[in-house]
Amino acid sequence: MSAGVELLTVPEVMDRLKISRSAVYDLIRTRQLASLTLGRARRIPAHALADLIHTRLDQEAA
Template sequence: MEKLLLTPEEAAEVLNVGRTTIYDLMRLRLLVSVKVGRSRRIPASACRELVNKLIEEGRL
């Protein structure tokens, strides 16, 4: 079964960027995240949406 929520480290691996970049994207609200307890998780769909947005903007 595919994971629905990713840790920032897992999202960084999926998007092939660094962990700091993931936190920057979340801070800038370019990458959606949710709070689960005291942790941040990124929906897998948010990673796909970010890539699609970058493609549409011609930045990828």
């Protein structure tokens, strides 16, 4: 991982997607949204969030 990777918290992802905490964890659990654990903290790379959005947009367009 490069030094310039932005890591988001679950509340930040909640705010950006306007979804609930459980919805974010459901995306993580179903491996639709990549994440990592640092100690007890869950972090989501910003590029993983962008990938999720692009994938969903592609699915909707098909």
